[in-house]
Amino acid sequence: MNRREFIGRAAGALGGTLLLAETGDLWAKQPSDQLNLAIIGVGSRGQQLMRTFLRVPGVRFAGLCDVYEPRFSAGREITKENTPIYRDYHELLAASGIDAVIVSTPLSLHSEHVIAALESGRHVYGEKSLALTAEECSSILNAVKSAGKHFQVGHQYHYAPWYRETLHRIQMGKIGRVTQIYAYWHRNNSWRRPVPDRSDKKLERLINWRLYKEYSGGLLAELGSHHISFANEVFRGGPESVVGSGGIDFWKDGRETHDNVQVTYRYPQGQTLVFSAITTNQLDGCQLRVYGTEGSAVLTERDATLYYEPKRRQAPEAQETVLEHGIVTGASYRGEMPYRGPGEAVSVAEGKQGNPDYLACASFIDCIRNNRRPEADEQLAWAAGVAVAYGNQAIDQGKRILLPQPTVSRKSIAFSNSV
Amino acid sequence: MSPTRSDGLFIQSRNAMGTVFTIYVYAQDGEEAEAAQEAAFEEIERVEEALSNYRESSELSRINRLAAQQAAITDPEVFTLLETALEYGRRTRGAFDITVGPLMRAWGFFRGEGRYPTDAELRRARETVGHDKVLLEARTRAVRFATAGVELDLGAIGKGYAVDRAVKVLSEAGVKAALIDAGSSTIYALNAPPQKNGWMVRVPKPQDRSQTVSTVTLRNESLSTSGVYENFFQLNGRTYCHVMDPRTGIPVQGVLQTTLIASDSTTTDALSNAMFVMGPQEAMKVLATLPNARGLWILDEMESQRLVEWRWQNCTGDSGRRNLTSELSENKGEQTR
Numbered sequence: 001m002n003r004r005e006f007i008g009r010a011a012g013a014l015g016g017t018l019l020l021a022e023t024g025d026l027w028a029k030q031p032s033d034q035l036n037l038a039i040i041g042v043g044s045r046g047q048q049l050m051r052t053f054l055r056v057p058g059v060r061f062a063g064l065c066d067v068y069e070p071r072f073s074a075g076r077e078i079t080k081e082n083t084p085i086y087r088d089y090h091e092l093l094a095a096s097g098i099d100a101v102i103v104s105t106p107l108s109l110h111s112e113h114v115i116a117a118l119e120s121g122r123h124v125y126g127e128k129s130l131a132l133t134a135e136e137c138s139s140i141l142n143a144v145k146s147a148g149k150h151f152q153v154g155h156q157y158h159y160a161p162w163y164r165e166t167l168h169r170i171q172m173g174k175i176g177r178v179t180q181i182y183a184y185w186h187r188n189n190s191w192r193r194p195v196p197d198r199s200d201k202k203l204e205r206l207i208n209w210r211l212y213k214e215y216s217g218g219l220l221a222e223l224g225s226h227h228i229s230f231a232n233e234v235f236r237g238g239p240e241s242v243v244g245s246g247g248i249d250f251w252k253d254g255r256e257t258h259d260n261v262q263v264t265y266r267y268p269q270g271q272t273l274v275f276s277a278i279t280t281n282q283l284d285g286c287q288l289r290v291y292g293t294e295g296s297a298v299l300t301e302r303d304a305t306l307y308y309e310p311k312r313r314q315a316p317e318a319q320e321t322v323l324e325h326g327i328v329t330g331a332s333y334r335g336e337m338p339y340r341g342p343g344e345a346v347s348v349a350e351g352k353q354g355n356p357d358y359l360a361c362a363s364f365i366d367c368i369r370n371n372r373r374p375e376a377d378e379q380l381a382w383a384a385g386v387a388v389a390y391g392n393q394a395i396d397q398g399k400r401i402l403l404p405q406p407t408v409s410r411k412s413i414a415f416s417n418s419v
Numbered sequence: 420m421s422p423t424r425s426d427g428l429f430i431q432s433r434n435a436m437g438t439v440f441t442i443y444v445y446a447q448d449g450e451e452a453e454a455a456q457e458a459a460f461e462e463i464e465r466v467e468e469a470l471s472n473y474r475e476s477s478e479l480s481r482i483n484r485l486a487a488q489q490a491a492i493t494d495p496e497v498f499t500l501l502e503t504a505l506e507y508g509r510r511t512r513g514a515f516d517i518t519v520g521p522l523m524r525a526w527g528f529f530r531g532e533g534r535y536p537t538d539a540e541l542r543r544a545r546e547t548v549g550h551d552k553v554l555l556e557a558r559t560r561a562v563r564f565a566t567a568g569v570e571l572d573l574g575a576i577g578k579g580y581a582v583d584r585a586v587k588v589l590s591e592a593g594v595k596a597a598l599i600d601a602g603s604s605t606i607y608a609l610n611a612p613p614q615k616n617g618w619m620v621r622v623p624k625p626q627d628r629s630q631t632v633s634t635v636t637l638r639n640e641s642l643s644t645s646g647v648y649e650n651f652f653q654l655n656g657r658t659y660c661h662v663m664d665p666r667t668g669i670p671v672q673g674v675l676q677t678t679l680i681a682s683d684s685t686t687t688d689a690l691s692n693a694m695f696v697m698g699p700q701e702a703m704k705v706l707a708t709l710p711n712a713r714g715l716w717i718l719d720e721m722e723s724q725r726l727v728e729w730r731w732q733n734c735t736g737d738s739g740r741r742n743l744t745s746e747l748s749e750n751k752g753e754q755t756r
Contacts, residue, residue, distance in 0.1 A: 044461075057559075079495065190450065192454045194457075194593065195454070195592075196593040353475045358478075
């Protein structure tokens with residue numbers, strides 16, 4: 001199996017009919033079906049995951065692990081229980097009565113924590129991006145296969161009903177052949193979290209880990225990975241090359257990761273993904289603009305809209321018009337102003353609505369209970385994670401990078417060429 | 420810890436929960452202020468994403484879709500807020516009611532208009548309204564509706580809760596003094612500006628916000644004001660406003676504005692609404708159960724407006740009172756004119 005087939009297989013699974021609904025008996029279980037979760041990394045994202053998992057019937061938290069003391073009270077405030085706390089993740093993993101582990105630690109720690117949790121015999125919900133380096137991404141892939149446990153990555157937009165519906169329409173050919181995706185995540189803020197004691201440099205690096213290269217893949221990892229993963233679905237495979245640029249051009253506050261990045265991925269069929277993240281203007285917000293030969297799809301965090309290209313006249317009709325009636329002379333060139341009219345809202349069927357975070361978390365629990373493979377599995381995670389890692393290399397080295405072609409077997413994956 | 424004279428005041432506003440939230444922060448520099456404000460706005464957005472009934476993706480919308488068919492399990496935070504809201508419903512004998520939506524719709528209020536519903540419409544709406552229609556099971560955090568058609572609307576408490584959460588975030592970020600203003604209807608003052616006893620908040624005269632009825636110095640307390648200034652309609656010679664009395668199914672008459680000061684914004688947001696519905700005499704019994712609560716009503720008495728105060732001490736009267744008749748229900752001697 002080559003790399004494209006490998007990624008395409010994961011993408012194909014998602015493009016099918018696995019749309020999950022929040023209603024029904026899918027996750028209504030007996031009390032004996034209680035699942036005990038533990039979490040490593042109780043920061044802001046971890047806390048949100050905890051709240052969301054606690055909306056799924058029969059889920060309880062049996063352990064909170066962090067290295068920053070205030071996170072324990074924050075976590076217990078969410079569970080409203082005296083949930084056991086651990087300052088060392090080894091102790092948490094050694095504890096009994098834990099069915100699955102959520103890993104929401106800084107990116108550089110993902111591989112260590114995910115692999116240890118898998119090796120302890122637990123299913124894992126791991127935050128995106130998969131890991132900091134391509135090698136670490138592959139190590140996680142191997143560990144999932146070896147452990148025989150379920151792994152789901154935190155690319156929750158794959159579960160967003162309007163994403164699924166839009167993807168379905170794209171695959172039905174509603175906007176023709178997709179040639180380009182322009183993806184934005186534009187903000188106007190420092191991307192910095194408050195630190196209670198700013199003189200404490202260790203605490204600054206702990207809380208603002210996203211700003212330091214030792215721990216973080218920056219904007220491309222934290223924001224771009226969502227868009228890359230969606231593009232991989234649309235293009236049914238991963239990119240083959242990447243160029244990029246970025247800089248610390250505005251927020252010169254000691255950070256090490258860029259405050260703006262622009263990355264262009266080329267896909268094998270001549271398709272392109274352009275990703276831009278900036279932190280000085282939010283006009284465009286978070287959106288994906290999918291351009292096809294017959295229309296466009298614009299996806300945001302809450303909805304999606306389709307736009308159609310002007311109809312091309314058929315050749316016989318045009319010929320008849322021109323030959324019989326001639327053409328009319330007139331003044332001026334019409335110009336190429338951007339389209340500013342309405343689009344066609346992508347509606348989600350009754351009973352198919354839902355919050356992406358909830359659907360992702362509920363789906364993970366359902367996969368454990370029913371031994372079903374997660375939609376956003378390790379293969380999908382690997383494809384986006386590796387693209388992020390090489391995208392950052394392209395930015396740092398200022399040159400075009402070819403993404404490696406993996407050789408894949410059921411048990412392992414290894415790179416056949418280095419870059 | 421209090422802010423010092425060297426600290427500066429930094430202000431940011433964002434649209435959230437159908438209004439504009441403004442956060443005033445004292446900080447050493449813009450970087451410190453922005454990080455704290457950004458975290459607070461993120462928290463407000465998180466609360467809106469959980470509680471909005473305008474967003475299909477919210478947790479409240481999920482509960483509304485499910486709870487008439489099956490038990491909707493929710494997280495402890497949302498469940499606790501629902502418990503609190505229903506408790507306020509019981510304490511106000513139904514004047515505060517998070518199930519009032521169908522009545523609002525029957526009267527055309529969601530479309531920004533007003534119409535008298537037919538008897539059948541009113542009867543149908545009332546069959547789905549009432550805090551007794553919401554069943555909570557604490558052990559499993561299950562929410563169930565007693566009948567189809569019930570819908571939860573946390574619009575009269577959610578902003579206050581979001582303010583409380585934002586205050587917590589600012590405190591944990593080490594902010595020494597801040598004011599959070601949710602569309603001017605709910606305001607929380609965290610500590611005080613440098614060299615001040617608190618943050619000054621003016622209560623305006625209804626329908627003329629340029630005139631001040633009372634000036635309050637707020638510190639580590641919340642103030643909420645409920646009022647109807649524009650949305651009135653007349654039917655059969657009566658003037659109705661767009662605030663519903665869930666107990667009667669008929670909009671409130673005779674109240675223009677209520678203001679409540681208490682320890683937290685969840686309470687002031689919810690109970691300033693209930694004060695509006697209940698009127699002074701009934702509401703004072705509820706306010707008496709709250710520590711350090713103070714209340715202010717402005718009533719519409721056809722030819723004049725009447726001010727009713729309850730424990731409204733340490734607040735300064737202002738020029739806007741000149742055209743109001745006044746009634747002091749408690750602590751008359753401490754009233755400042």
